[in-house]
Amino acid sequence: MVPPIIPIILPIFRCRIDLQNTTAFPNASYDNITIMTTPIDNYGRPVEPCERYNYNETQCQMNSDLSCVNLSSPVIGCDVRVFDESVFTETVVTEFDLVCERNVLRSVGSSMYILGYSIGSILFGNISDRYGRKRTSIVCTVGMILVMVAVAMSPSMEFFIATRFFQGILVIGMNIPIFTHGMEIVGHEWRTFSGMMYHVSFAMGYMTWSLIAYIFRDWHEMQWGMLVLALPLLVVVLIVPESARWLFATGQDEEGQKVTELMARFNKVKLDEEFWKEAQCVSIEKPSYISNRYSTIDLFRGGVIRILTLKVAFSWFVNSMVYYGISLNAGSFAGNIFLNNVYAGIVEILSYVVCTLVMDRVGRRLLLAITLSGAGLALIASTIVNEFAEKNRGLITLGVVFAFVGKALVSGSYAIIYNFTAELYPTVVRSNAVGFGSTCARAGSVLSPFIIDIQDYIRWFPNAVFGSFALVGGLLALTFRDTTGQPMMASMEEARRFHSGKTVRIQDSKDAVGHVTGELL
Incomplete structure (x- = not known):
């Protein structure tokens, strides 16, 4: 989900001071000269690494001291930057x-x-x-x-x-x-x-970046x-063969049957002639949706499907905004960058494992509501704690713990909305629905860094916004129909009936073969 940030990481940098190459200050280290020529804070770090005090190099050479550095005049921009290469020898930032x-x-x-x-x-x-x-x-x-x-x-x-x-x-x-x-x-x-x-594969890939970056x-x-x-x-x-469900849903019954039989043999399930005869008897005529071509526009056709799509879009938007908001802000935590990357991946994997174990028991709808609203409460709690923490190490640590709890919960909710969306829509528009949801998620991820930037002026603002949106998204999740244990729908008509609160009999169409074999695979 999160694009790799290690190649574009911003290392510590500062202006290159030409005085370090002179013989006028043989006993002065580079850090000492930097302190005398660069505006620094109380911790000895450059206040603005793009600026330095003005000085005349020739005059400094003649006087053999740093009185040539004009501390009273306005600072000037760097001529050349020097990057810290103790962690990475070259990143996109340093090269370009x-x-x-x-x-x-x-x-x-x-x-x-x-x-x-x-x-x-x-x-x-x-x-x-x-x-x-x-x-x-x-x-x-x-x-x-x-x-x-x-x-x-x-x-x-x-x-x-x-x-x-x-x-x-x-x-x-x-x-x-x-x-x-x-x-x-x-x-x-x-x-x-x-x-x-x-x-889980995404989280493992996230952690793999740490290993690759550590080696190279x-x-x-x-x-x-x-x-x-x-x-x-x-x-x-x-x-890997084509999806049998997609083949049946698009009228390619012969190819669908071949794939089904291949997967049945792989899973040691015997499909006899009686099975296929029974499937053929479900419907003599092909369903009307087989000859139709569907697009993203069809996600907004009809009142019930349109309302569903708007709710799904908001859920994706909130999940992405909160997930990226926490992930990008967590990058400012102190510590080893490689281990931090691994810890972040472990937190996500644990969240996915827990969701896997409880989702079929609790249900998609309720678990989505719990994880998303729980992430919101954790972020709001972290905000409140941080406002009163000041220099109290215990409260600072508690605030970080609440933030990581929020990350674990929103990681779970993000995974749930993927599964949930695939089950809320029928086969003929399933990829369209997941793709549209992912597009709405990108809007949330784009907004996250701008919301985080506001903390330079209002410290509590980002987590308050992320937490509030997560709470609203969690409450909205309760309005979905739960799909736990339901066969996957094939046609738009089945979806309309399901989301209207009616009972859906998947066997009403010839696509029953796809669903029956799906249960065997």
Whole structure:
């Protein structure tokens, strides 16, 4: 979910002081000269690393002291920056000098990734529903690998920004059909596990970045390392068969039957001729939805589906805004960056494991409400504690604990909304629905850093906003119909009846084969 931030991390930097290269101060260290020539705070850190006091180097050489440094005149901008290389030898920031007047390009790079993510969500949600899960996955996986090569070889920041944009498009274009496929290829008793394992893989990837970055301290080498790890995915998407549910839902019964029999043999389930005859007898005529082509617009057709889509959109927006808000703000915590990355991944995995164990017992609707509103309460509690903490170490630690509790809970709710959305919509628009939800989520993630910036003026504002939205989102979750234990719907008509509070009999259509075999897989 969160794009890798290690390659674009901002290391400590300051102005390069030419006096360090002179022989006038043989006993003065670089830090001593920096303190005498740079505005610093009470902790000895540069107040503004892009500025320094003015001085005349020739005069300093002649006087052999630092009286040449004009402490009373206005500071001036750096000529050249010096970056701390104790952790990383090269990052995108240090290579392309993305600080001071060029700092905006760092934000542009992240924004273009998110923009690509948004475009890809809508684009490949439609393509996946129209041309199939497998074809879409193959195209996007090949494209992503090629773009990763281009990113690693970026000769300029402009080229890096462009490739990050296409990377965002292809990453979500690959993820949507893979997630949807994973939900459709299993029976209802395994849907929770399948959906949650998808999110566990994200957390593991997040932690893998720590290992790669620890081994390779240059961002180019990091990219090559991640590329090597991504190559086996291409083999996987090539050998995994198409979704049988999608094949049946689009009228490709012969291909659907082949895939079903293949999966049945793999799971040691025997499907005899009687089974297929019974399935054929369900309906002689093909359902009308088979010949239709659906798009994102269909998510807003009809009152019941339109209201559902608006509620789903808000839920995705809130989950993403709060998740990114906590994740980006947690980056300011002190400690080892590699371990912090691992800890963040562990917190998410624990959250997913707990949700997997209790989701089928508690239900999607109630668990979404509990986790999202619980995250809101934790953030509000953290805000209150921090306001009264001042220099009390115990209260400061308690505030951090509440923040991590909020992160664990919103990680769980974010995973639940993925599963829930896939089950709330029928097969013919399922990828469209997940793609549209992901697009709404990007709006929330874009807003998060701007909300965080306000804490420079109003310290309690970000967590108060995140907490309030999470509470509202948790209450809204109670208005959904629960899908726990329900067979996955195939047609829009089934979805309308379900969300109108009516009983849905999946066997009403020829697509019953897809649902029956889904329970066997």
